[in-house]
Amino acid sequence: MQYRDVSLTKLSDTMWEIPRTGGMLVPGLIFASEAMMPDILRDEAVRQVMNVAYLPGILKYSIGMPDIHWGYGFPIGGVAAMDVDEGVISPGGVGYDINCGVRLLRSDLTAEWLRPRLPELVAALHHEVPSGVGSTGFVRLSGPDEEKVLGEGSRWAASAGFGTDEDVAHTESAGKFPGADPDAVSMVAKKRGREQLGTLGSGNHFLEVDEVPEIFDEEAASAYGLFRGQAVVLIHSGSRGLGYQVCDDYLLTMAEYMRKNRIELPDRQLACAHIRSPEGERYLSALAAAANFAFTNRQLLAHQARETFLRVFKMGPNDLGMRLVYDVGHNNAKFEEYEIDGRRKKVLVHRKGATRAFPPGHPEIPEPYRRAGQPVFIPGEMGNASYVLAGVPGAMRLSFGSTCHGAGRRMSRTQAKASVRGKSITQEMERRGVLVACASQKTLAEEIPEAYKDVSAVVDVVHAAGIAKKVARLKPIAVVKG
Amino acid sequence: MRRRGYRLLPHTADIRLEVCGGDLSELFAESVSALFSLLADRRRVRAAESRTLRISGETPEDQLFLLLREALLLFTADRFLVRSARGRMNESGGTVEVSGEPFDLSRHSVLREIKAVTAHGLVVERVPEGHVARFILDV
Numbered sequence: 001m002q003y004r005d006v007s008l009t010k011l012s013d014t015m016w017e018i019p020r021t022g023g024m025l026v027p028g029l030i031f032a033s034e035a036m037m038p039d040i041l042r043d044e045a046v047r048q049v050m051n052v053a054y055l056p057g058i059l060k061y062s063i064g065m066p067d068i069h070w071g072y073g074f075p076i077g078g079v080a081a082m083d084v085d086e087g088v089i090s091p092g093g094v095g096y097d098i099n100c101g102v103r104l105l106r107s108d109l110t111a112e113w114l115r116p117r118l119p120e121l122v123a124a125l126h127h128e129v130p131s132g133v134g135s136t137g138f139v140r141l142s143g144p145d146e147e148k149v150l151g152e153g154s155r156w157a158a159s160a161g162f163g164t165d166e167d168v169a170h171t172e173s174a175g176k177f178p179g180a181d182p183d184a185v186s187m188v189a190k191k192r193g194r195e196q197l198g199t200l201g202s203g204n205h206f207l208e209v210d211e212v213p214e215i216f217d218e219e220a221a222s223a224y225g226l227f228r229g230q231a232v233v234l235i236h237s238g239s240r241g242l243g244y245q246v247c248d249d250y251l252l253t254m255a256e257y258m259r260k261n262r263i264e265l266p267d268r269q270l271a272c273a274h275i276r277s278p279e280g281e282r283y284l285s286a287l288a289a290a291a292n293f294a295f296t297n298r299q300l301l302a303h304q305a306r307e308t309f310l311r312v313f314k315m316g317p318n319d320l321g322m323r324l325v326y327d328v329g330h331n332n333a334k335f336e337e338y339e340i341d342g343r344r345k346k347v348l349v350h351r352k353g354a355t356r357a358f359p360p361g362h363p364e365i366p367e368p369y370r371r372a373g374q375p376v377f378i379p380g381e382m383g384n385a386s387y388v389l390a391g392v393p394g395a396m397r398l399s400f401g402s403t404c405h406g407a408g409r410r411m412s413r414t415q416a417k418a419s420v421r422g423k424s425i426t427q428e429m430e431r432r433g434v435l436v437a438c439a440s441q442k443t444l445a446e447e448i449p450e451a452y453k454d455v456s457a458v459v460d461v462v463h464a465a466g467i468a469k470k471v472a473r474l475k476p477i478a479v480v481k482g
Numbered sequence: 483m484r485r486r487g488y489r490l491l492p493h494t495a496d497i498r499l500e501v502c503g504g505d506l507s508e509l510f511a512e513s514v515s516a517l518f519s520l521l522a523d524r525r526r527v528r529a530a531e532s533r534t535l536r537i538s539g540e541t542p543e544d545q546l547f548l549l550l551r552e553a554l555l556l557f558t559a560d561r562f563l564v565r566s567a568r569g570r571m572n573e574s575g576g577t578v579e580v581s582g583e584p585f586d587l588s589r590h591s592v593l594r595e596i597k598a599v600t601a602h603g604l605v606v607e608r609v610p611e612g613h614v615a616r617f618i619l620d621v
Contacts, residue, residue: 043494069494069495070493070494070495070496071495072496072600072601072602072618072620073602076495096598096620097597132592133592133593133594133595134585134592188555188559191559192558201595202594202595203595203621241558244558244597244620245558245559247598248551248598251601255601267602267603268601268602268604269600269602271601409494409495410494411494412492412494412495413497413621414490414492415492440593440594442593442594443594482595
């Protein structure tokens with residue numbers, strides 16, 4: 001397979017190697033099927049995988065997932081692990097929406113029971129879960145409370161009455177990144193965050209009610225509390241303006257660091273600093289604080305969803321059985337340990353649009369899921385499908401414990417809007433069995449299912465490549481979007 | 483090529499735009515206007531107050547990047563929407579004077595959330611008609 005003047009080597013039906021050229025310190029590795037490659041090769045994403053390979057201290061491979069697409073600096077769907085002593089941390093390798101991620105709530109309800117009551121539920125969810133640009137949260141955060149959110153993450157939400165101990169235990173890293181320092185977050189970032197805690201945001205963020213029509217792995221599904229025909233809730237959101245501002249602030253800090261230390265890279269948006277430098281350490285403290293904000297944000301959204309279900313269906317919590325299965329981020333940088341060349345090594349893994357996927361037995365997985373592997377959630381095109389996956393050992397060997405994160409865009413927003421001109425997306429989605437409530441019709445047009453790659457093809461690749469396994473398919477029946 | 487104004491260029495995930503201006507000061511002002519056109523319906527924004535954005539940085543690329551970053555903060559941090567912008571260059575850099583008003587949810591429609599102005603692929607070029615800039619907004 002040819003990409004401009006570079007020949008990609010096919011390693012297997014799902015893996016492609018980009019040979020080292022120019023200043024690349026390691027080769028590139030892309031997980032994709034042959035059928036996906038023309039789409040992937042079309043824009044700058046492959047060039048970006050190659051650029052990431054220039055970063056000092058990068059280990060083994062610069063990796064691209066099957067949902068890879070053109071980002072800024074790093075591609076979306078990129079993974080890069082760095083040597084802790086020699087390597088760098090790059091805010092562009094995490095993304096603007098720090099710790100953007102997905103959480104899944106299970107319930108004891110069936111989709112069949114829910115269906116006739118959906119219009120009322122969706123209207124209530126749209127009313128109670130703040131979404132759209134300029135929306136503000138239902139929690140008025142004081143300055144000291146915001147410091148606690150940044151320092152403690154989900155634990156703050158639970159102690160303030162917005163969640164349970166089980167919610168906290170079922171969140172990646174127990175809802176709290178270690179090393180968070182609220183002082184490393186600028187006043188402007190805090191200001192942007194204060195009003196936005198507990199808001200969904202806009203664009204591709206959503207709250208979705210799904211049916212579980214298909215289960216691939218009964219044992220894992222049962223461990224996660226999932227059954228066929230069940231109604232579940234999937235939430236996709238991140239650290240809102242606070243995270244965007246942290247990224248923006250530190251890109252400037254890193255650009256200055258690079259000038260001072262004469263580090264030259266092919267793209268300004270790859271700005272970075274050594275992990276062990278004061279600039280690198282300070283960004284990691286701010287990143288952890290923003291990640292904690294994102295966990296708390298999703299916890300508040302889940303709390304609102306749960307309360308709305310209870311109120312609309314006039315049920316008690318035990319009848320509803322709406323418990324958090326898991327919450328996992330897909331825009332992060334984390335210290336983890338891997339075996340490299342026969343030796344155990346601590347590395348810093350950048351995941352930008354990639355999900356951590358730890359295998360059975362990993363100590364970071366909550367006890368009830370230790371045998372099944374870490375739950376992973378892959379939101380797909382609106383109205384089509386989303387997936388529940390589980391971590392498998394192959395990801396530790398091949399992709400630094402990472403797998404894909406979504407469908408990945410195929411069409412630009414302008415193309416998407418042009419393709420729906422004059423049509424009502426809400427009606428079209430209803431025809432496909434999905435009730436949609438959206439703050440903006442423009443956003444909705446940009447997010448039509450056709451604008452995305454086929455999520456089923458994406459998860460088939462990670463399943464076949466052995467970097468996650470399929471557990472269940474979800475079919476959206478209602479979507480609330482910003 | 484047009485002498486001033488902006489147009490969208492293809493980009494899969496984000497918004498990539500091309501802005502034209504006769505000289506650098508016009509290019510910078512047009513870029514700020516373009517940013518706010520993509521953010522909100524500018525026709526509904528009244529020119530009630532003015533604010534001054536300073537132009538700093540060594541190269542035109544740095545200047546544009548830092549300026550747009552400050553301009554976006556007008557909305558994201560101060561909830562201020564811009565109706566129009568006028569640039570003025572001088573020896574120490576220059577300024578862009580913007581007119582607009584505080585965001586009011588009951589009157590203004592915000593079109594999309596713009597997370598940030600990115601430095602990826604940001605260019606400023608001299609062309610026979612004046613100056614042209616291309617940059618990407620993360621949405």
